[in-house]
Amino acid sequence: MGRIKTVLVKRTTLKLLEKNPQKFGKDFERNKASVSELSDCRSKKLRNVIAGYAVRLKRKEDEPRRVRKSFSGRGFNSRRR
Numbered sequence: 001m002g003r004i005k006t007v008l009v010k011r012t013t014l015k016l017l018e019k020n021p022q023k024f025g026k027d028f029e030r031n032k033a034s035v036s037e038l039s040d041c042r043s044k045k046l047r048n049v050i051a052g053y054a055v056r057l058k059r060k061e062d063e064p065r066r067v068r069k070s071f072s073g074r075g076f077n078s079r080r081r
Helices: 007-019 028-038 044-062
Strands: none
Touching: 007 028, 007 044, 028 044
């Protein structure tokens, strides 16, 4: 399991990605510069966490969706026996 991101990081990253999707990509350094330019983050750590989360979201966009298969064949939420 990875580290849990705070609501502030998630909300800020999603807002930045919605408003300026072309300025973000899979490159951390580029995202770091974009976050500095577009937001008023006061700390380096917060800027870096936001840039890293943007990288993760961009990578997740390009990744094909995996389909999970249930072992019973009845679906995910069926618990009847």
